Amino acid sequence: MMGDESGRRGFGYWFTAAVGLLLAALGVVLGAGGVWLAVLGGS
Numbered sequence: 001m002m003g004d005e006s007g008r009r010g011f012g013y014w015f016t017a018a019v020g021l022l023l024a025a026l027g028v029v030l031g032a033g034g035v036w037l038a039v040l041g042g043s
Helices: 011-042
Strands: none
Touching: none
């Protein structure tokens, strides 16, 4: 599949992008959850 640059990226590119976005979203959710737990637990 090398040289197939007809505007369509390879599966690996999209898989990596999807995993990156998923990890970023998960990090934001976990971060927000941790902050909420700290705020609720500390009040």
